[in-house]
Structures are given as C-alpha cells and as structure tokens.
Amino acid sequence: MRVLVIGRGGREHAIIWALSKSPKISKLYCAPGNGGIAGLAECVPITELQFEEISTFAKEQAIDLVMVAPDDPLAAGLVDHLESKGIEAFGPRANAAIIEGSKVFMKELLKKYNIPTAAYETFDAYEPALAYLRSQKAPIVIKADGLAAGKGVTVAQTMEEAEAALRDIMVDQVFGKSGASVVIEEFLTGQEMSLLAFVDGSTVRLMVPSQDHKPVFDNDKGPNTGGMGTYSPLPHVPESIVQEALVNIVQPTADAMVKEGRPFKGVLYAGLILTPDGVKTIEFNARFGDPETQVILPRLRTDLLDIFLAINNGTLAEQPIEWSEDAAVCVIVASGGYPGPYPKGLPITGLENVQDALVFHAGTALENGQIVTNGGRVLGITGIGKDIIEARQKAYADADRIHFEGKHYRTDIAMKALK
Template identity: 75%
Template structure:
C-alpha cells in the first residue's frame, strides 16, 4: 500500500515509525515531515493546511490511504475534503473533530449526556467572564474555546493571574480567534491520566493508559506546554479506575457523538482527572496525543495499519489488538525559552550516539548537511524496559548524549509512578 501521513511533529514521527513496520506498506510519504521522519519516509514539501495540494499529490501518486496526524487540519475538515475526492483518509470528519476544536461544544456535550466533567460556564463577553471569575473560588481554570497548540489553558492560583490570563485570551488576542470564547471551570484535583481509544462510531477499543506532564518545569511548575514527557503504563493507577473511565466517559461519549449525528472515527483522546468522586473529563482531542503517541505505539504489538484499515472497513470490533507488557518513558528535549519565544537553527549533536532508546523528532530540520532545531519541542527520547524504572533510566541516559544550545528537559518524568 501507498500511504501518506500528514504532519511534522513527534507524533507523526511515531506514526510513521509504526506504519513503516507493517509488511503491507509499499511506499510511505509524509507531508511536510521533519529531519527524523525523512529517514523512514519520503518527505513532501506540502503544509498540513494545503488541502488542494495534498489531494492533488494523493491522486498523482495513487495514495491508498492518508493518515491525518495534527488537530488543525482535522478541525478544518481535511477528511471531508479528501473523501469528497475519492481519497481514503483516517481521522474524524469535521463535525466530529469539533469535540476538540471547540471546548464549548465538548463541555455542552458532556453536560447534555451527564458525562462526568468539571462544573463550568462559557462566555463570549469579556466583562461577563471577568465578573464570573471574580465570583468563583480559586484556583480556577480558564480555557480558550478553540485550538491553541496545547497552550490555551490557564490554571490561575490567584485572582490576579486569572484576570491577567482572561485579558490575554479575550482582549489581547493571545490565541487569535480561538480565544473569542472561553470556558471557565472549577479546578479539579487528583492524578491526571491520558486514555486514548481507537473508535468507529459506538465501537471503542481503548489503548493502554499513559500519563502526560504538561508544565514546563519539574514538580508541575510553570506554564502549560504541548507536553514535556509521558510514560506508560501507569502502575500506580488501579485497572478498576481505568475501566471505570472507559465505561463512564469514553464509551458514553462515543455513543453521544453518534446520537448527535457526529459519529467519531479515528483516535479519541480523553484527558482525565482521577478525583475522589471518580474519573472526570478534562478535555478531548480528536487524534493521537503528543507525546503520548511516542510511548503508546512502541507498546502496540498489532500492526497499526491493520487497525486503521479495520476502522475504515467497519471491522474494528473484530480485531485482536495486542499490547506489550513492557514500559515506555518519553523525555522531551525542548528549546531554551519554550513555550514562549525560542531560537531555531541550532545544531544538534550526539544523535548517532543513542543506541538504547528511540528518538522521535518533533521540531527538527536539515540545514547544510546537519540536523538543527526547528521548534519548541525538539526531540522525544523514549526508553523501554521491563518496568518504569528501567525505561526511565534508559530514556535519561540516552537523552544526556544529545546536545544543542539551550537544551531543556524536565528531570522528573515518570517519578510519580516510582513514588506510589
């Protein structure tokens, strides 16, 4: 089969890596890709939002399947666009991708179908939102309605932080049109968990759970990022809690989307908080998470391409999906200054020295024959082992071999699993 993956980050590198292992792959492309992806697939200089050019390429190269990685093109309707032109594509259609594209929509869906989540109110008027913030207990969570590259969430500990964050989103336009509406919700406490599932309508096939680290600094300090690291499994979270989340949140959400005339097909990501009252929904994403994908796909023993094809063929419920018992820990190496401004084009050395870990490129490019930084999150180093401790040791040992100016990483990825 001839397959085109759309995207340029660490998630897409992991997807390309997994697909490249399938015996059914004849030719693998990625648009636009990055320096690491180029080692496994032919990279094509077409951006994720260039629908017409992507469709033309798929037709010209007789692509059998397009796998859409990022959130933006899904929310903009790339799957609808490709399907209308007779091109098979994996991912939710536009009306289903709205579960990620609009936090107001997703919160209303949860409320309508009594699916556990934090109490909230939505606003498109700044003064009304400000008055509401001032009337609520602290801490409080403020979310831009639309997509914001994983950075549109503010957890305000003080009223001053809340007011400043709200003003930045709704008045200063920090996230553009994504901040024209906001969701303001109660602050939930507990362990976070990422639970991704392969979904086709009401058919839900959960993946193994993982745990992400959103804040940029150790101890969950500093601003939110797209993710500074992740690990799987989560041995300190009981299997019964994971099962409860599947039965009370993931499956009811898939069924609700069908009832709303928005059947979801693809990867549904549930970001959960495990509270004293049980699992509650923080957010949904309409695609593989980044960097969760980097620890989930190395644990997937079933051919990813077979899962995708079964989803498109309506046979997902019949497929035997198997997972490895090994652990995986991903440590993100970020540019100095991330998630705010950061330099690009800095030489990366030491990649050839890495022998005992997978390295997924997130923000890299090739310049004058060498690999350089080209994003805020630059690389994801994934260690694997019999347990979290062994995988974590491998990830950090190999990450230390990689060097670029300003390199930053958290030193406490997966430590929660070891302390439990």
C-alpha cells in the same frame, strides 16, 4: 499500499515509525515531515492546511490511505475534503473533530449526556466573563474555546493570574479567533491520566493508559506546555479505574457523538483526572496525543495499518489488538526559552551516540545534511524496559548523549509511578 501521513511533529514520527513496520506498506510519504521523519518516509513540501495540494499529490502518487494526524487540519475538514475527491482518509470528519476544536461544544455535550466533568460556565463576551470570574475563587481554570497549539489553557493559582489570562484571551486576542469564547471551570485535584482509544463510531477499543507532564519544570512548576514527557503503563492506577473511565466517559462520549449525528471515527483522546469523586473529563482530543503516542505505539504489537483499515471499514470490533508488557518513558528535550520565545536553526549533535532509546523528532529540520532545531519541543527520547525504572534509565541516559545550545528537559518524568 501507498500511505501518506500529514504532520510534522514527534507524534507523526512515532506514527510513521509504527507504520514502517507494516509489511503491507510499499511506500510511505509525510507532508511536510521533519529532519527525523525523513529517515523513514519521503517528505514532501506541502503543509497541513494546503488541502488542494494534498489531494492533488495523493491522486498523482496513487496514495491508498491519507492519515491525518494533527488537530488543525482535522478541525478544518481535511478528511471531508479528501473523501469528496474519492481519496480514502483516516481521521474524524470536521463535524466530529469539533470535540477538540471547540471546548464549548465538548463541555455542552458532556453536560447533555451526564458525562462526568468539572463544573463550568461559558462566555462569548469579556465583561460577563470577568464578572463571573470575580464571583469565583482561585485556583480556577481558564480555557480559550478553540485550538491554540496546546497553550490555550491556564490553571490560575491566583485571581490576578486568572484575570490576566482572561484578558489575554478575550481582549488582547493572543489566540486569535480561538479566544472568541471562553470556558471558566472549577479546578479539580488528583492524578491525571491520558486514555486514548481507537473508535469506529460505536466500537471503542482502549489503548494502554499513559500520563503526560504539562508544566515545563520539575515538580509541575512553571507554565503549561504541549507536554514535557510521558510514560506507560501507570502501575499506580488500578485497572478498575481504567474500566470506570471506559464505562462512564469514553464509551458514553462515542455513543453521544453517534446520537448527535457526528459519529467519531479515528483516535479519541480523553484527558482525565482521578478525583475523590471519581474519574472526570478534563478534555477530549480528536487525534493521537503528543507526546503520549511516543510511549503508546512502541507498546503496540498489532500492525497499526490493520487497525486504521478496520476503523475505516467499521470492523474494529473484530480486529485483534495486542500490547506489550514493557514499560515506556519519553523525555522531551526542549529549546531554551520554551514555552516562550526560542531560537531555531541550532545544530544538534550526538544523535549517533544514542544506544538504547528511540528518538522521535518533534521540532527538527534537515539543513545541508545537518539536523538542526526547528521548534520548542525538539526531540522525544523514549526508553523501553521491563519496568518504569529501566525505561527511565534508558531514556535519560540517551537524552544526556544529545546536545544543542540551551537544551532543557524535566528530570522527574514518571517519578509519580515510582512513589
């Protein structure tokens, strides 16, 4: 088969790494790809939202499957567009991807079907939102309704911080149209867990659980990012909690989407929090998580292409899926300044010195034969071991072997699992 993956980050590198092991694939393309992906797939200079160019390329190259990985093209309807051209695509259609594209839609769906989540209110005007906010107490969570590259959520520790976040979203419109509406919700305490699932409408097959680290600095300090590292499994989270999440949250959400006439076919990502009152939903995403994918797919033993085809064919219930007992830890190496402004084009050295870890390129480019920085999160260094301790050691040892000016990373990834 000839397969095209849409995207350019660490998630896409991990997906292509997994697909490259399939004996059924004769040719892999990525649009637009990055400096690391170029080692596994042919990168083509088409961006994620160039729908006509993508479908034309797929037709010209006789592509058998287009895998749409990022949130923006899913929400904008790339899968619908490709299907309208007679091209097989993997990922939810726009009417299902809205579960990520609109936080207001997601919260109202959960409320309608009594699926556990934080108490909240939604607003599409600044003054009523501000009045409501002032009637609440900190800490409190402010969320832009639409997609904001993982940066549209503020966990405000003070009311001043909360009001500033609301002003940024609704008055200064720092996230553009994504901030036309906001969700203001209660702050929940507890361990967070990312639970991804393969879904073909009604059948839900959980992947192995993982835990992300959003704040930029150690001990969960500093502003939120797209994710500074992750690990799997979660030895401190019992299987009973995972099953509770499946029965009370993930399966009912898939069933609700079917009832709403929006069947979800693809990868459904549940961001969960383990509260004293049980597991509750923080967010849903309509695709593989980044960087969760970088620890989940290295543990997958089954051919990823077979799973994608089973989802598209509605036969996921009959598809065997096997997972390794190994542990995986991914450390994100970021640009100086991230998640604020950061430089690009800095040469990266030491990649050839990596000994044990998998290196997934997130924000890199290939310029005149040299890999250079091209994003905030530059590399994901994933160590695999018999347990979290061994996987951590491998990831950090190889993260230290790679260099570029201003690089930084958290030193406490997966420590929660060891405490």
